[in-house]
Amino acid sequence: MFSSLKSVIAKIGHNFIEGVWHLGAGGRLFFYILVYLGESIRRPSLIVREIYATGVLSLLIILVSAFFVGMVLGLQGYNTLQKYGSSEAIGVLVALSLVRELGPVVTALLFAGRAGTAITAEIGLMRATEQLSAMEMMAVSPVGRVLAPRFLAGVISMPILAALFSMIGVLGGYFVAVPLIGVDSGAFWSQMQASVDFREDIVNGVIKSVVFGIVCTMIALFEGYDAPPTAEGVSRATTRTVVYSSLAVLGLDFILTAFMIKV
Amino acid sequence: MSDNIVEINNLSFGYKGRLLHKGINMSFPRGKVVAIMGGSGSGKTTLLRLIGGQLKPVKGEVKVDGAVVHEQGREGLFNLRRKMGMLFQFGALFTDLSVYENVAFPIREHTDLPESMIRDFVMLKLNAVGLRGAHNLMPTELSGGMARRVALARAVALDPQIIMYDEPFAGLDPISMGVVCNLIRRLNDALGATSIVVTHDVHETFSFVDYVYFVSQGVVVAEGTPDELRKSDMPFVHQFVHGEADGPVPFHYPASDYKLEMLRG
Ligand SMILES: Nc1ncnc2c1ncn2[C@@H]1O[C@H](COP(=O)(O)OP(=O)(O)OP(=O)(O)O)[C@@H](O)[C@H]1O
Numbered sequence: 001m002f003s004s005l006k007s008v009i010a011k012i013g014h015n016f017i018e019g020v021w022h023l024g025a026g027g028r029l030f031f032y033i034l035v036y037l038g039e040s041i042r043r044p045s046l047i048v049r050e051i052y053a054t055g056v057l058s059l060l061i062i063l064v065s066a067f068f069v070g071m072v073l074g075l076q077g078y079n080t081l082q083k084y085g086s087s088e089a090i091g092v093l094v095a096l097s098l099v100r101e102l103g104p105v106v107t108a109l110l111f112a113g114r115a116g117t118a119i120t121a122e123i124g125l126m127r128a129t130e131q132l133s134a135m136e137m138m139a140v141s142p143v144g145r146v147l148a149p150r151f152l153a154g155v156i157s158m159p160i161l162a163a164l165f166s167m168i169g170v171l172g173g174y175f176v177a178v179p180l181i182g183v184d185s186g187a188f189w190s191q192m193q194a195s196v197d198f199r200e201d202i203v204n205g206v207i208k209s210v211v212f213g214i215v216c217t218m219i220a221l222f223e224g225y226d227a228p229p230t231a232e233g234v235s236r237a238t239t240r241t242v243v244y245s246s247l248a249v250l251g252l253d254f255i256l257t258a259f260m261i262k263v
Numbered sequence: 264m265s266d267n268i269v270e271i272n273n274l275s276f277g278y279k280g281r282l283l284h285k286g287i288n289m290s291f292p293r294g295k296v297v298a299i300m301g302g303s304g305s306g307k308t309t310l311l312r313l314i315g316g317q318l319k320p321v322k323g324e325v326k327v328d329g330a331v332v333h334e335q336g337r338e339g340l341f342n343l344r345r346k347m348g349m350l351f352q353f354g355a356l357f358t359d360l361s362v363y364e365n366v367a368f369p370i371r372e373h374t375d376l377p378e379s380m381i382r383d384f385v386m387l388k389l390n391a392v393g394l395r396g397a398h399n400l401m402p403t404e405l406s407g408g409m410a411r412r413v414a415l416a417r418a419v420a421l422d423p424q425i426i427m428y429d430e431p432f433a434g435l436d437p438i439s440m441g442v443v444c445n446l447i448r449r450l451n452d453a454l455g456a457t458s459i460v461v462t463h464d465v466h467e468t469f470s471f472v473d474y475v476y477f478v479s480q481g482v483v484v485a486e487g488t489p490d491e492l493r494k495s496d497m498p499f500v501h502q503f504v505h506g507e508a509d510g511p512v513p514f515h516y517p518a519s520d521y522k523l524e525m526l527r528g
Pocket residue numbers: 278279283301302303304305306307308309310352
């Protein structure tokens with residue numbers, strides 16, 4: 001009894017220490033990447049290549065999801081709003097939900113699943129096959145050559161993807177509200193224009209997606225870089241990327257929203 | 264300036280407490296081709312990593328061109344590594360780059376040469392390993408032996424002063440093996456470089472190297488020129504040169520007694 005209790009406590013302690021250690025190692029890697037950022041910016045061709053791999057290849061899944069999310073928002077929103085006789089406000093509802101919340105958050109979740117896992121698996125395999133070691137022996141820093149460009153690409157891609165998500169989502173909402181349900185098209189757009197504030201809504205949404213971009217890319221890079229050099233190690237790291245990114249995005253979303261909304 | 268470009272003094276190193284090297288002394292004179300031989304798992308790859316500064320010794324030191332490797336900062340280490348080229352045991356080609364780009368990689372990273380010159384350099388090196396025609400292939404489209412030859416071309420792309428080869432002959436047919444032996448010798452002499460060749464292959468190696476170190480159980484057990492070693496009657500050298508299973512070189516990884524373990528079952 002006592003010994004099993006002790007082992008439980010030991011396990012909790014072990015996991016806690018492990019967690020703190022990981023956080024520290026991640027922080028150190030983040031610092032190294034920042035150090036190499038300047039060098040990396042001077043080689044735009046590398047960044048463009050990574051933007052293609054992370055951003056462009058994530059476009060399809062993000063745009064399709066956005067259209068469906070927008071359509072669902074249109075249906076649900078109309079269903080509720082018409083009870084209060086304000087179905088023209090549907091445009092506002094769709095736009096605000098997307099720009100403030102769903103755009104940045106859903107994009108980040110999809111990004112973690114689509115691009116984050118790819119980054120982790122690629123870097124994990126590069127370590128397992130000694131490619132990173134070979135680079136070091138050629139006096140080329142893997143952090144500068146491999147991690148920093150991917151970091152920049154992720155941070156640049158995320159806000160753009162989130163903006164596209166919101167745009168396509170609004171179109172999805174429009175498609176349901178105007179041609180299908182018959183809400184007045186003029187009211188849909190004019191109410192939206194009148195109520196969506198540039199500073200309060202759009203800029204805050206962009207801030208969120210930049211933060212998510214930094215966090216998701218950093219988690220994907222760290223898990224790949226830190227993965228044990230085995231097939232199992234890489235597969236576990238890939239799973240961790242999705243789990244940690246999702247939790248971090250949802251948690252940070254709450255914190256950021258709390259700061260942004262004036263109660 | 265010392266005559267030895269690489270010196271290993273009383274070096275000890277181990278993973279997780281178990282000492283792998285127990286006081287190794289070696290020196291690699293400029294311009295020579297030196298072989299390090301020893302059984303599988305005797306720590307040869309690890310020794311190359313210590314020379315390259317990827318691992319820190321527990322005791323002793325490795326000196327490259329007069330500088331103690333483990334005392335270098337990041338910058339100093341990179342400067343040392345710029346003098347080295349290394350062929351990895353498993354090639355370690357960049358799988359997202361073509362054969363051409365793999366060989367061009369170190370040139371692009373460390374020089375600002377125009378594309379036409381890079382092309383000349385790359386084709387020259389690929390030609391030397393007989394793979395000029397394969398420059399468009401991706402690493403996954405190569406056989407093991409071809410990948411290793413590309414890795415060799417990449418290792419010498421920048422004409423390093425110290426070239427380390429980790430098992431350059433593994434997975435090569437007898438013809439390529441002869442070619443690679445020749446290549447290592449020619450590259451070494453043409454560049455005025457120093458080569459360190461890690462290998463098991465006694466006969467090929469003895470035919471072209473200047474000096475040989477045998478390591479076993481963490482120490483240098485024999486050394487000398489190939490001629491001296493061929494004549495040597497040390498049991499260790501005899502066993503290795505003639506490939507006998509019984510002798511002082513243990514075939515097994517250190518373990519508890521097999522019979523006892525079975526009985527305990
Ligand atoms: N990263 C590591 N962590 C722990 N132990 C290791 C590690 N790498 C190698 N070892 C151990 O160190 C010993 C020597 O490994 P090393 O790769 O240097 O051998 P080697 O002489 O190159 O063998 P081979 O001829 O088979 O390539 C082995 O017994 C191995 O178990």
